[in-house]
Amino acid sequence: MNKENLNHILKANFGFEHFRPNQEDIIRSAITGNDTLAIMPTGGGKSICFQLPALVFDKLTIVISPLIALMKDQVDGLKANGIKADFINSTKSESDHQRLVHEITAGTLKLLYIAPESLTYIDHLIQEQYISMIAIDEAHCISSWGHDFRPAYTQLGYLKQRLPNTPVLALTATADKATREDIVKQLNLKNPNRFVSSFNRPNLYSEVRPGQERIKQIKTFISRRKGESGIIYCLSRKSTERLAEKLNDSGVNALAYHAGLPADVRENAQEAFINDEVEVMCATIAFGMGIDKSNVRWVIHYNLPKNIEGYYQEIGRAGRDGLDSDTLLFYSFADVMQLRKFAENTSNESLQLAKLDRMQQFAESFNCRRKALLSYFGESLEEDCGNCDNCKSPPALFDGTVIAQKALSAIKRLREAETIQNIVDFLRGSSNAYIFSRGYQHLKTYGVGKDVSWKDWTQYMVQLLNQGYCEIAFHDGNKIKLTSLSEQVLFHGKKVTLAHNVDKTVSHQPKKKQKSEGKNGADLFQELRKLRMQIAQEEGVPPYIVFNDASLKEMVKDKPTYDEAFLAVDGVGRAKLEKYGDQFMNAILNYEKEGKQKKANTYQETWELYKKGLSVQEIALSRKLNEATVFSHLSKLYSDGKPIQLEQYLESGVLDKVRKAYSEIKDSKALKPYFEYFNEEVPYGQIRLALTILETPVNQHV
Template sequence: MAGDALDILKSVYGYEAFRGLQAEIVGHAVAGNNAFVLMPTGGGKSLCYQIPALLRPGMGLVVSPLLALMADQVAALRQAGVRAAALNSDLPPEERRALWSAVDAGEIDLLYVAPETLLRGEVMDRLSGTRLSLIAIDEAHCLSQWGHDFRPSYRQLDALSERFPTIPRMALTATADEPTRAEILAHLAIDERDAFVAGFDRPNIRYAIEEKDNPRAQLKAFLRRHDGSSGIVYCLSKRKVEETAAWLRSEGHDALAYHAGMDKAEREANQIRFQHGEAVVMVATIAFGMGIDKPDVRFVAHLDLPGSMEAFYQETGRAGRDGLPSETLMLYGHEDIALRVRFIEEGDSPPERKRTERHKLDALLGLAETPGCRRQVLLSYFGNACEPCGNCDTCIEPPDLFDGTIAAQKALSCIYRTGERFGQAYIVDVLLGKTNDRMRQFGHDEVSTFGIGTEHDARLWRAILRQMIALRLVDVDVSGHGGLSIAPAGREFLRDKPDLMLRVPKAPRAKRSKGTARTAETSLPESDRDLFQALRQKRTEIARLQNVPPYVIFHDRTLIELAAARPRSRTQMADVPGVGEAKLDRYGPAFLSVIAEHEG
């Protein structure tokens, strides 16, 4: 079977060899075994079920959570010559009848379906009479109540093992910690011995985290490094999404909004524009992104703190699915921590769930405040390890540390002397000895801690307090007023007086040198860049004529390979990674013509 799998890999997808665990997983599935596959975004999970579905007798059934994701995957497969289709509730009756006729006639290789549609009695009954090669459950973390993308309908997929006991099941995800993995395996009746964990590292992504100083200026500086590229900007609220998108448009960006409060038609239109565009910025809440298959997202920015390490990993992982250099930026301040804690404490989750959510938030704060390699902290959370990566902000520009023991003692004393009910800005004013009417009203210009912190400026004091909150030395009032109080660990710190090393905040990105972004184009020699752009333009023309996203024609990585190899014939083009037989037949002449014109 290995030879057959390699034949399909080359003829359909245009690649000579499998990567990582792909070959082992494909062989395992082709043999009729169940499988759990955890593989980073962009690692090639889809091949792990698509190739076995093409090799085994029958039709592959793929459970996918979003209609837009299904549409993209079906379009990409059809471009490669695979007979794929999607069954969803939006299909008109005549198209639905035609689809079932094709299924009955054995004319569909892969059928994509949302869980809500699949679980309908009439659909399950129809599929029970269909020969299935396998059942793949994509985005399987949606099944777990501990996951950040929990979908109740996914919980009901445990019925698949009862209804189709002889059909191999594959569960695939890019994000699952140990509790989530265990839950997926249990509900889908997959044995631990059938689990394949390929790791979480995304080495092409550069991570950066900054203190919120002037978010719009910081975002503007970040986007300046990515002119001509597509990316995502995440905001916590619908209002902030709308305001940020409007502001970016005023700055000359092709920016769109996406959130759950929008009209469905407008939301879907914006998603299609983003999928089809090559320099579109999507400003969105977390309602956007799960299963987004766009490979050429070059950047992801968070203007607010995500809810957990899993959410951070999943959302930043939407950058660079094609393996080309991409960047992320997260901005956060103490207000973000207070808001996230409030969401947890005021939610209706049981105490056990709240404790788990707080632990997850603490882990993310540890990532934000680490003076070491971001990637090491991120991967260790998921049970992986790596050397310092050299591709995150703390590796590229290691932060300065200082002995913050005395500063922390002063801050805690000031919080205590002012009654443990005032916010960060007020505490900083007391430490710096700034007199105002409010200060005099409460008499805090007379307390012993008034003016004892003039050795540091306001920005450093904000950073000190933020790090103390992240370290759980200081609590933030979750009622929404933001008052600071001394946490139990803070009282222990005052009693024991251990050494405490803290980070000196870096100058905001907006005030630092612009730097050079690593992009698809800059990964090419100067001599190949004009040809790359010409190939890109041809791809855009073809995609517009077919009304499909450009990347389903060819990925940027394939265009880079074409620009470097400069094939002169069909035979030479067939050797370029990502060029399968169907695409060679369909697009070879057009792209060979562009190369010939450029050479001539």
Template sequence: MPDAALDLLRHTFGHPAFRGEQAQIIDQLVAGGDALVLMPTGGGKSLCYQLPALLRAGCGIVISPLIALMQDQVEALHQLGVRAAYLNSTLDAAAAADVERALLAGELDLLYIAPERLLTARCMDLLDRASIALFAIDEAHCVSQWGHDFRPEYRKLTVLHERWPEVPRIALTATADTPTRNEIAERLSLGDARQFVSSFDRPNIRYRVVHKDGGTRQLLDFLLTHRGDSGIVYAFSRKRVDSTAEQLRAAGIDALPYHAGMDAATRAANQRRFLQEDGVVMVATIAFGMGIDKPDVRFVAHIDLPKSIEGYYQETGRAGRDGEPAEAWLAYGLGDVVNLRQLINQGEAGAERKQLELRKLDALLGFCESTGCRRQSLLGWFGEGHPGACGNCDNCLEPPHSWDGTEAARKALSCVYRTGQRFGAAHVIDVLRGSETEKVAKFGHERLSTWGIGSDLDARQWSGVFRQLVAGGLLEADVERHGALCFTAETAAVLRGERTLLFRTEAPKPERRRRDRAGAATATLPDLAPDALIRFNALREWRSTTAREQNVPAYVIFHDSTLRAIAEAAPDDLDDLSRIAGIGAGKLDRYGEAVLQQLFDPG
């Protein structure tokens, strides 16, 4: 069977060899065993069930939580010549009946179904009458009630084991710490399944965290380094999504908004453009993402703080799925902390859940304020060791300076106390710096002993002090009193001089760079020789046109990495073209001549 799997990998999928533990996972399923697979985004999870479904008798049933993900997967499989379909609410009765008939007739290799539909009596009866090769439970972390994407329907998927005990099952996720992994195994009755845990590391992603200082200007300066690239910008609220997308368009960037408050048709049209075209930037809430399989996303930018490290990891993981260099950029400030704490505390969850969410937020703050290797800190949350010095994060590339902030912290805490623990950071900073504001005069705070004792630091430096005090658990923002800073159980040790503190030195403001609107269409392409670059651009343009004609995402035709390999190799004929990774027999037959035409006459 291993030889058959490798032949299928090469002939149908166009890949020369398996990656990581793919071969062992496939062998486990083909032999009829169960598997629990943790593999980072872009690691090749889909192959782990698609290929066994083709090797085993019957149809592979894939439980997927999102319609967009199903459609993209099926379109990609059709491009390869694989018989695939989906059953979801986008199909009318006649189309759904055709899919059901094809399943019962043995004419499908893979069928994608939402968990809600699978659990209906009608669908259960349908599967009882079909020949099933395997069950694949994608995005399996949705089973965890403590996770960031909990779907109650996933809890009921134990029915697969109970009703079809002889059918092998595979549960897959890219985001699960050890407790979540254990919960997946327990809730899905996969206690005896073989577990495959790949490294969570995404070495091609560069992590960068900056402190908010200038709003959209910071984002625009970052986007200057990604002109013409496809990317995602995540924002906290719908209003912020709309305003940011408008500002980016005004700056000459092809930006589109996406959030749950938009009408469904506009939202779907924007998502389609993002998937089908090159160089589109999607500005979105986290409503956009889990089902996005676009491999050539070159950056993910957060202009507001995410809710947790798991959420941050999953969202940034949508960059660089093709293995090419990508960037994760995050801008955050103290206001983000106040907003998220308010969201958690005012939510309907129980006390235990709220405490868990607050701990996860604190862990993310620790990641943001760390002076060490970002990758080491991020992987540590998932229980994976890393030696540090990754060479591909801001702290490794530009090691931050630190300073003894003990005395500054004591001044800050004293001022919080003297002002009654009733005010946010902005007012306390005004008191520390001796500013004669209307609010200072109103409350008589110019008469306090702490008024003006912090004039040695500017407002930006003091903002960093308070941000790091909150991140370190020495102050907390009281959401019931509009973010008023309050003491914690840890505060007293600093005031008594029993604890010293090191703070990150605030980085200087970057110099403003001119925005070259004319250069907005020029992507940050891989290093290619001039003639290869011409071929690469011609191939990208042909791919975009072909994708629009077929109404499919551009990447289901060819990934950027495949186009790059073609441009570099400049094959002379179909035989040479067939040797390039990513070109299987189906795609060679469908697109081979057109690709060669682009190489011979790139325009």
């Protein structure tokens, strides 16, 4: 399939003008039948990598996902784009299961989301005659080296054995080198193509502050971001409830979420957050995985996370639409001690403690924070990010090239086989039993750093780790290994900048970095948000399923008022143009009329052409509109009392079907209940026309 065809499918079905980095290569790997491992950061566009191939394949694509919420969220998004998708789990009725089985065998269902525990429901259908591809999301869950190990994932290796010719696509946002190898091995992937996307998220501002007076600081932080969605992650369940209560007392609309709450309370809290009914969620890490809420503008960590993978995944829930967003981590040594207690006597205690040490080093770092994050995942950043507290308010720096050369030489002399503590002892010429037992005192660089204190050497080693000149091999006894960058320092004269080791007590308060839209732009943005909320409530989906904030911002900027211009907005595909285009373009037109010369009424123009006897197709052609837009005009005119024969545009039997459903469905304004009532066989446009007829008084047209 050529590039033009893939780009057409991307725009027509998902509304995006361009692929994100690695997406196209991953998709091509899958559709040509190769097993594939894709490491893509949160917000990097993982879902498109299996959703688009599913439209290319003739048969079903199975998506294995760990959470019901993720399945429902993505299925809602696919249906909004006119794509046949569903999910299966224990909440589905027997009749739902039978319907899905029929759709799979008939080849009409494109994507089926399912949890690993629920695969038994379709075991008899796991055959190559029905399945084109298997996508395994959150694939790090299969590995005990990963940060979120789930035993149910370890059984998934049988899928490749049963379907040897079916491509398997494994995807995850956070996996170090050891976890990546484990994923390939346990899933039995055959010579997989591997793609590791950049973990760089330039739109996220990173800041770490001391943990004193956290609640007071959080209240101030939120007061500067009124109306914006945010998540506060807490270590304990009690903290989430206490914090939510204190925020509500101060006028902030907040809810608590943790695994100890009843299932219905958790579900209602989650729905309220993703539907923009509540601004702030105070949660444990049980919240957020797989929730594709694109307009989370900030994430706060009330406590230190237990590892960098989890921290990166959690801050990645901010700014998924690409707009500027803030992340704030509160750090205290008390959190470290508590997390150490949690790790004690666990099956992988040493691994957890090593990763906690690395998290602590990140929090205490003097260096560019994004550099530190990227280096953890094996990626280097040439220049400092300029968008973190250490870049905005840097510590005193000095030329640390000689110190770096000594440290990196020591790692090399010790054959990359020692931990930080032993390397520092070696550099300082320590005369302990461990050094002597291995004969390290005879090596050339032994004691080359006697003039530097143990505390300073440890901090310098951490800075070298954070800048990517070396790395920790967690799967190999936490030994320090050299990276490709180290060679440039040792052999090619690369300079290294280090920070003086001082106690960090002053935190930097960043300036809010948002592009000014001006008052008028902000007003229009709020109008479009209100319209989005209204539509979302009608259809029973989260607002970002209709359009994300980035799409609304582009509408504010470009003010599209005809179909082709609206279709050019990133995030607008053909299905969304037909469903929502007219409403948003009219909102923009109405806004533009305020304070300006009155423009011609778009409904009136359609009415004049209708009176002349033009068909819907002819009106659309004459006005350069989509036919769905013309139908929405006629519905509005009919509601306003114009003598329009709306029934002629309904398919046979639709009015009677909707009339029957109308008497059974209580919420007659929402379209989605009708759509589901008819098993998705009656289009939204037809339902909207029928409801317009039923809800308009008969005598209005006499």
